[in-house]
Amino acid sequence: MATITKRGNRYRVQVRKLGQPLVSKTFDTKRAAEAWAREVEYKLDRGQSIDVARRTTFADLLAAYREHIGQVKGMSRSKAQALDKVEKHLGRYRVAELKTGTFLAFCKSREAEGAGPATILMDFSYIGTVLRHGGALVGAEHAVMEALTGLDAARRTLRHAGRVARPEERSRRPSDAELQKLLGHWETNPRQVMIPMIDITLFAVATAMRLGEIVALDWSDLDELNRTILIRARKHPTKKATNDQRVPLLRGPCVVAGKLVDPLEIILRQKSAWSRTGRIFPHAAQSISTNFQRSTDALDIPDLHFHDLRHDGASRLFEAGYSIEQVALVTGHKDWNMLRRYTQLRAENLHRADVIPVAQRACRETGLGVAPNVVPIRR
Secondary structure (H helix, E strand, O other), X not given: OEEXXXXXXXXXXXEOOOOOOOEEEEEOOHHHHHHHHHHHHHHHHOOOOOOHHXXXXXXXXXXXXXXXXXXXXXXXXXXXXXXXXXXXXXXOOEHHXXXXXXXXXXXXXXXXXXXXXXXXXXXXXXXXXXXXXXXHHOOOOOOHHHHHHHHHHHHHHHXXXXXXXXXXXXXXXXXXXXXXXXXXXXXXXXXXXXOOHXXXXXXXXXXXXXXXXXXXXXHHHXXXXXXXXXXXXXXXXXXXXXXXXXXXXOOOOOEXXXXXXXXXXXXHOOHHHHOOOOEOOOOOHHHHHHHHHHHHHHOOOOOOOOOHHHHHHHHXXXXXXXXXXXXXXXXXXXXXHHHHOOOOOOHHHHHOOOHHHHHHHHHHHHOOOOOOOOOOOOO
């Protein structure tokens, strides 16, 4: 009836009995876990009630949620890290102790750690998710209602004061001059042999892929004949585990330093092409991101992140004359409202005389249809 599972340095007990809600609790020692399990089994066998709300802590809810979500669809690294921080501050509190003041104090502690309004708002969102789903998993769904009410009250109060807020939409794109500076920096640096930063950067701009998607690409998912590749478990608000998408490898919309960028050509010149097995870019995402940031710092390129290359790639597609539907096929966005955040058009680029012919050629090569036959304005 009782199951004891070790998670890190703690022991989680789950007690199940037919017709009764699951009862769960986490302990620091196995002996304490076993003693509690025997006590609960004894009471359940005699039909005695178990005061789940009085015993259950936020750490218990979080442990149940982590186990459940891991079995269903997994959890991103960023979310797992955020939940670790939340547990550090709230894990010891019992459900009945989670009130408005508790969450206000949590905000103050996170601010002292350097967390900004957007980060704390995301923390609050995760806390609400754990309360709702974790409460149901351990049989404390009614007990968490008061905690959720306190969470909403704290969020309203903090939003009014500007201490929690939605993140500002970034509009940063690298200029062609900045990209050329970066490419030149890596070309003259012999230490860049281990990670092909030039290829990865150009590939990111040409495909508008996320860094995590780039490093996860596998040779088995490449369709060289049709110039497409499969992105597995692409980020999605609700169905990441089943959201596999085949995307085109466009040759044409992306032109850097006067040279047309072909993402398929970049793939075929990687060292992994010798065996054509495993990952195409077998490098750690964190190492690439760190290398990119160090390079922008060394070149005095302000406030440019690797993810901004995705914004640049999406914007270049629009500037080349592609429709919303065609751009969404490349970026994986489901509607214009989501795609709009990744698009920062430059007025001067709409005058380029070479942009429409390039887009038309790329459309023909990839089967995406024909780009609009617009006569460009010449200066």
